[in-house]
Amino acid sequence: MIRITVDAEPLEGRDGQTIAGVLIGAGRTAWRTAQTGDRGVFCGIGVCHDCLVTVNGVEGVRACQREAVDGDRVEREVRA
Amino acid sequence: MTGIGVGVGAGARGARRVAILGGGPAGLAAAQAALAAGARVTLLDEGGRLGGQYWRHHEQLTDRRLQHGWARFERLRGVLDRAEVHNGASVWSAEASDGTLRLRAVVGPADAAGRTALEVEADAVVVATGAHDLALPLPGWTLPGVTTAGAAQALAKRDGVTVGRRTVVSGAGPFLLPVAQSLAVAGSEVVGVHEASRLGGLAAGWLPRPWQLAGKAGELVEYVGALARHRIPYRVGSGVVRVLGTDRVEGVVIAALDADWRPVPGTEREVACDSVALGHGFTPRLEVAIALGAAIEGDRRGRFVVVDDAQRTSAAGVYAAGEITGIGGADAALAEGAVAGFMAAGGSLDDDRMRGPLAVRRRMRAFAARLERAHGIRPGWTSWLADDTVVCRCENVTRRTIADRADAPLRAMKLATRAGLGACQGRTCGRAVEAVVAAAGGAPEGFDRRPVLAPVRLGEVAAVGRGSDSGAVAVETAISTAGRGESAVAAAEPQ
Ligand SMILES: Cc1cc2nc3c(=O)[nH]c(=O)nc-3n(C[C@H](O)[C@H](O)[C@H](O)COP(=O)(O)OP(=O)(O)OC[C@H]3O[C@@H](n4cnc5c(N)ncnc54)[C@H](O)[C@@H]3O)c2cc1C
Ligand code: FES
Numbered sequence: 001m002i003r004i005t006v007d008a009e010p011l012e013g014r015d016g017q018t019i020a021g022v023l024i025g026a027g028r029t030a031w032r033t034a035q036t037g038d039r040g041v042f043c044g045i046g047v048c049h050d051c052l053v054t055v056n057g058v059e060g061v062r063a064c065q066r067e068a069v070d071g072d073r074v075e076r077e078v079r080a
Numbered sequence: 081m082t083g084i085g086v087g088v089g090a091g092a093r094g095a096r097r098v099a100i101l102g103g104g105p106a107g108l109a110a111a112q113a114a115l116a117a118g119a120r121v122t123l124l125d126e127g128g129r130l131g132g133q134y135w136r137h138h139e140q141l142t143d144r145r146l147q148h149g150w151a152r153f154e155r156l157r158g159v160l161d162r163a164e165v166h167n168g169a170s171v172w173s174a175e176a177s178d179g180t181l182r183l184r185a186v187v188g189p190a191d192a193a194g195r196t197a198l199e200v201e202a203d204a205v206v207v208a209t210g211a212h213d214l215a216l217p218l219p220g221w222t223l224p225g226v227t228t229a230g231a232a233q234a235l236a237k238r239d240g241v242t243v244g245r246r247t248v249v250s251g252a253g254p255f256l257l258p259v260a261q262s263l264a265v266a267g268s269e270v271v272g273v274h275e276a277s278r279l280g281g282l283a284a285g286w287l288p289r290p291w292q293l294a295g296k297a298g299e300l301v302e303y304v305g306a307l308a309r310h311r312i313p314y315r316v317g318s319g320v321v322r323v324l325g326t327d328r329v330e331g332v333v334i335a336a337l338d339a340d341w342r343p344v345p346g347t348e349r350e351v352a353c354d355s356v357a358l359g360h361g362f363t364p365r366l367e368v369a370i371a372l373g374a375a376i377e378g379d380r381r382g383r384f385v386v387v388d389d390a391q392r393t394s395a396a397g398v399y400a401a402g403e404i405t406g407i408g409g410a411d412a413a414l415a416e417g418a419v420a421g422f423m424a425a426g427g428s429l430d431d432d433r434m435r436g437p438l439a440v441r442r443r444m445r446a447f448a449a450r451l452e453r454a455h456g457i458r459p460g461w462t463s464w465l466a467d468d469t470v471v472c473r474c475e476n477v478t479r480r481t482i483a484d485r486a487d488a489p490l491r492a493m494k495l496a497t498r499a500g501l502g503a504c505q506g507r508t509c510g511r512a513v514e515a516v517v518a519a520a521g522g523a524p525e526g527f528d529r530r531p532v533l534a535p536v537r538l539g540e541v542a543a544v545g546r547g548s549d550s551g552a553v554a555v556e557t558a559i560s561t562a563g564r565g566e567s568a569v570a571a572a573e574p575q
Binding site: 014015016017018020021024025029030034035036037038039040041042043044045046047048049050052055058060061062064065066067 | 128133140141189192215222225226227230232233234235240241242243244328365470473474476502507
């Protein structure tokens, strides 16, 4: 088990999951605000950049590629 | 599947230096064969683990039922203790000068600040960067809950999760079958699998030479069995033409499609679901091959790296293997990789060890041609787009905006509409934009030419030294931490 926070809210995930995996496992499918509405995972393999989040203060991290680490602070991104 | 035995003398000093980009079936087979031919091998892959798309896995999270040919993977991986392997290595630059090929990568957790710079020099490079899904746009496809078929597959295999509880799978090609199986095993109800091609097209593609399916047949039969066990309906000549919902997926509209993939009026029906997996085929990841100067050929339906019988590209010392030379599945990728790696290491096609891979490659090339005949994208699909349907997801560019500029040269069209200029650099929308332009009377080409190979931080690129080294042993340079606020996509310039 690992714990991360998403916009300060704690979420539990399984060790080794990507950040997208943890979010989806917790029932969340959207975590980025775009012009036409919220977005989450689309391609799942690092190609489309729809799944971007801020991780520990670093922007533009692909949630589908980044393995979650216990204690990670994840924040939502708002972009056109 | 045929393997190639590993000979002696691998990794000797003074041996040919072969760099392999990609750790999927093609890259792994290339590494094994290059080692067998006595080369010093360096393999790079941006993934955290080897295996590529086909053998994507996580020791604890992957359900064993979703893995195929695992023993082959373990054999290939086992040989690599005699090579230098870099996981988590995003290659962002590839160039040739004075007969030396040079790859530059950043190594570390995906998109992290302060990754390590890596430079690899080689006498020959095998490019095996694979493909990604081609999901055609539909009204509503930007709603959360809509993913590519490959994403559904990757999430199930890699993370053990599914996006929704009730999923509709729609698109074209045999890949929809393992995706449906994975969704079911990982716990989603699959409401239906919708294959756009009609029986006529499927029969023309598959029935004349069913023996060519040998090799792939076992796997396909297994998927069909899984569909039956999970009571998943499989419908041909139909597809999702609209996704319903306001904040997330609430359902889809499914319609019958004619032979050109045009929705047949009056056949629409609504189906309730909370997720949709779309896959209309694959598109090759050509960036590195193009950067190294390899010729690309084809038409709007598919452009691939051109290779000869030895898997040589038009660029000196550059070999290509796997999905970037044509979409033919894992067996084709393995066979091509073995040939490419062996030849890159200075081997000969007459070598006895090449007989197996060459035979498999011949059979699988025929398979790829039939795949395209049976499931290739048909031009009528653009008629399911509404005027205000987003085609370029990154920049939210609609069908109408693109069609209005269809007569402009591609570069002007991109600058005026911003289609293809967003974070993904047209990887997701490129083929769709070209189809919309073509349907509106324009003649587009060149969406696959991109200045950026892989997303890296500006700070990381700026800090990379120009130092070179004498062997395939990479130079590692510590680089400064990228500052907060920089985009993960470097200098995404319009072309
Ligand atoms: C998401 C997805 C899932 C798939 N799942 C299946 C499946 O379950 N079953 C099936 O039969 N077929 C599947 N396929 C089809 C699959 O493409 C092939 O059959 C097979 O994996 C092709 O092998 P390959 O070696 O050519 O490429 P891949 O397996 O795609 O390997 C290419 C590798 O190159 C790496 N790479 C690319 N660019 C860079 C770069 N710039 N820097 C560093 N590394 C890079 C990638 O990380 C990847 O590991 C899938 C395809 C996709 C896109
Ligand atoms: S979902 Fe496409 S990059 Fe993460």
